[in-house]
Amino acid sequence: MKPTITVFINPKCGPCLRLKEWLKKNDIHFIEKDIVNDEKVAKEFSEAGGQYTPTTLIEFGEEKHRVIGANVAKLERILEVTQV
Template identity: 55%
Template sequence: MNEVVKVFINPTCGPCINLKEWLDEKDIPYIQRDVVNNQEAATEFKEIDGQFTPTTLITSGDEKYKVIGFNPQKIERILSLNEETDN
């Protein structure tokens, strides 16, 4: 997997907890960015026009995808599309 998965979360957000659990269950590596307790993460969140948590950014080469909310189907679709182009 060549993608970088970055998840912007609020630690008390139910969907954020669900997303992290799902990513862990699927063995999908990710970078967690806490927008409540980390000012640098909060600034980065604003720079990507983030408004809702969780927001997931998936970067694959020059392609960037943004998934808002807990949407495992969309994340799987993006990751599988990129696997197909890698072959």
């Protein structure tokens, strides 16, 4: 079972663009949610306590992780653990 990865982004955010490039380069499937151009997503982000982009949510069964910023090292550690 693969994790569900959701990335909340601002389309003009440099770290968001770099994170998306890294995910695509590493062939990691993710759901992109634009908090600027989609009011429903902005509300979802706010209600979940989101403040900064990118914010990545990783769910693997009952295990859940939140990564703030384009912290690739942290994402790698989490994904290595969840893909074992």
